[in-house]
Amino acid sequence: MATDLKQAATDVRENAHAPYSNFKVGAAVRGASGAIYAGCNVENVAYPEGTCAEAGAIAAMVAAGETELTEVYVIAGSALPVSPCGGCRQKLAEFGAGDVPVTMATSGGVEEYTTLGALLPGAFGTAHMEG
Numbered sequence: 001m002a003t004d005l006k007q008a009a010t011d012v013r014e015n016a017h018a019p020y021s022n023f024k025v026g027a028a029v030r031g032a033s034g035a036i037y038a039g040c041n042v043e044n045v046a047y048p049e050g051t052c053a054e055a056g057a058i059a060a061m062v063a064a065g066e067t068e069l070t071e072v073y074v075i076a077g078s079a080l081p082v083s084p085c086g087g088c089r090q091k092l093a094e095f096g097a098g099d100v101p102v103t104m105a106t107s108g109g110v111e112e113y114t115t116l117g118a119l120l121p122g123a124f125g126t127a128h129m130e131g
């Protein structure tokens, strides 16, 4: 795992807006160009309107003109490495292949490694929409 991706996720986590859960999350994705895009969770007083860190990183990537990601890093301050929620697994699968590596980390230094395919087996995709 490249340290630049870890650093980006760690740094952006500081900016998370999480006054309701007090659970700050940082995410960084690497686009196919090699560029890194970071995002943090942004909560809202109307709770369901909050957005996850992964969604922010993906939005930054797409806004920059990239639609393929090759690496994912997610970090939080929990004891267990943070695991992307179901919705974020689908969002990540939109832009990444099943073999894309995903690192789930704690700010205390624990890391677990998986892939997008392992996180979302049987993912709904474009093939399911064909006649």
Ligand code: THU
Binding pocket: 018, 021, 023, 024, 025, 040, 041, 042, 043, 050, 051, 052, 053, 054, 074, 082, 083, 084, 085, 088
């Ligand atoms: N959260 C993320 O940003 N990413 C994850 O992978 C798990 C959960 C956020 C959503 C909410 O702001 C807070 O963590 C508690 O669920």
